[in-house]
Amino acid sequence: MSSEIRLTGGAIVMQDAARRVIERGEVAFDPATGRITYAGEVRGDGDAAGSGRLGAATDVTGCVVMPGLVNAHTHSGMTPLRGYAEDMNLQDWLAKVRAFEVRLGAEDLRAGLELALIEMLKTGTTTFADMFLWDRRMLESVVTSGMRVLAAPAVFGYDAVGYPAASPSDGRAVLDLTERLAAEFAGDGQIRLAFGPHAPYTCTPEMLADVAARAGRLGLPIQIHLSESAPEVDSCLRDYGRTPVAHAAACGIFDHPVLVAHCTHPTDAEIELLAGADAAVAHNPVSNLKLGAGIAPVRRFLDAGVRLGLGTDSVASNNNLDLFEEIKTGILMQRGVHRSPDIVRSGDFLDMATCGGAAAVRFPEVGVLEAGRPADIVILDATGTRATPLYDAASYLAFAASGSADVRDVYVAGRHVVAGGRVTSLDEAAVRERVAHTAARVRRELAAPAT
Numbered sequence: 001m002s003s004e005i006r007l008t009g010g011a012i013v014m015q016d017a018a019r020r021v022i023e024r025g026e027v028a029f030d031p032a033t034g035r036i037t038y039a040g041e042v043r044g045d046g047d048a049a050g051s052g053r054l055g056a057a058t059d060v061t062g063c064v065v066m067p068g069l070v071n072a073h074t075h076s077g078m079t080p081l082r083g084y085a086e087d088m089n090l091q092d093w094l095a096k097v098r099a100f101e102v103r104l105g106a107e108d109l110r111a112g113l114e115l116a117l118i119e120m121l122k123t124g125t126t127t128f129a130d131m132f133l134w135d136r137r138m139l140e141s142v143v144t145s146g147m148r149v150l151a152a153p154a155v156f157g158y159d160a161v162g163y164p165a166a167s168p169s170d171g172r173a174v175l176d177l178t179e180r181l182a183a184e185f186a187g188d189g190q191i192r193l194a195f196g197p198h199a200p201y202t203c204t205p206e207m208l209a210d211v212a213a214r215a216g217r218l219g220l221p222i223q224i225h226l227s228e229s230a231p232e233v234d235s236c237l238r239d240y241g242r243t244p245v246a247h248a249a250a251c252g253i254f255d256h257p258v259l260v261a262h263c264t265h266p267t268d269a270e271i272e273l274l275a276g277a278d279a280a281v282a283h284n285p286v287s288n289l290k291l292g293a294g295i296a297p298v299r300r301f302l303d304a305g306v307r308l309g310l311g312t313d314s315v316a317s318n319n320n321l322d323l324f325e326e327i328k329t330g331i332l333m334q335r336g337v338h339r340s341p342d343i344v345r346s347g348d349f350l351d352m353a354t355c356g357g358a359a360a361v362r363f364p365e366v367g368v369l370e371a372g373r374p375a376d377i378v379i380l381d382a383t384g385t386r387a388t389p390l391y392d393a394a395s396y397l398a399f400a401a402s403g404s405a406d407v408r409d410v411y412v413a414g415r416h417v418v419a420g421g422r423v424t425s426l427d428e429a430a431v432r433e434r435v436a437h438t439a440a441r442v443r444r445e446l447a448a449p450a451t
């Protein structure tokens, strides 16, 4: 008897090269290797001999089966700040968030991260790229959760300490830590490291050049925020005589693999630069809209061949990690701004959330349901009102699906990390209590009169 686990009868959104959607299909995987062994039409029908060689099937009729989603940009440990700084522009928002962040200790950050891991898994995300105060223990939380991460320990300048209560490390120490963690996790299927220079307005040109040199030496990618808002572009022009992407390129950043967050205000020359480099843009429609930061030129990116992923950014500017909301909002935002229903296709955004995002965050092996790929699989319950009738599973995913209501089961590398809507790898009730405790404590501290 085969040890394969077979999921049969659901609508399969494969995200393979032909973008096949199979109305009644099968995805099978080997839990021992964590790899998909088959994806396509249901096997064995009317063929008793063939059927007998196959393992027992789990019937997922009424479900939509898709690859695990890829969140291409977030700051997962910031969940204690959900809903804390509202109705503000980016500059005021950064200041208010900063006053909260400096009071967070290492355990507060880890609880915040674990809450984010639970939230992402429950809404169908299995891989994410993240810039935050990563350390070994936080990476271990990701290992425990079962997720995959491209983790970029954030640096805000040589002398700046990111989260003084959590860690006394300055920028140089964080860059050194990034190198050590990258060596420790080299070749790992779950944990990959990137350098995380926050932005040109926090990191000097000397530091960006240092990061570029380190990335070249170690063969590591870089995550950086560029061109998030018009004031940022203006200040970069004022300080350096160049727009942010061009400035980062002049510092050598684009000589290496780069994941750029936002990029809502690129020039034509910068779009060409992004298309010609080993670069990807993480588009964050909800965060950009919420902060009024700008509208990324998605059509121009697509036409130029810029690699694109889709991100939530942190919950402090979102306020959740449900990537299905980004897919829908991103499509509607482009169509509304351009007053055109075909300026972008829903498939463009499904790609950004799966196979395209996987390439963007340097996990090119995930994001597709195909034999030989890692078994990162999401099963959505499509029996509810939202999915009735179901003419087209891909359009349901783009416009009607709710991550929090519809995601039923999630596998990462064949491990059953969400079963019947419940996360199996972390204790949700305990994590929620830890984060609530952190939020209450910091609020008390901020309300206390200065002494």
Ligand SMILES: [Zn+2]
Binding pocket: 073, 074, 075, 225, 261, 313, 314
């Ligand atoms: Zn960000």
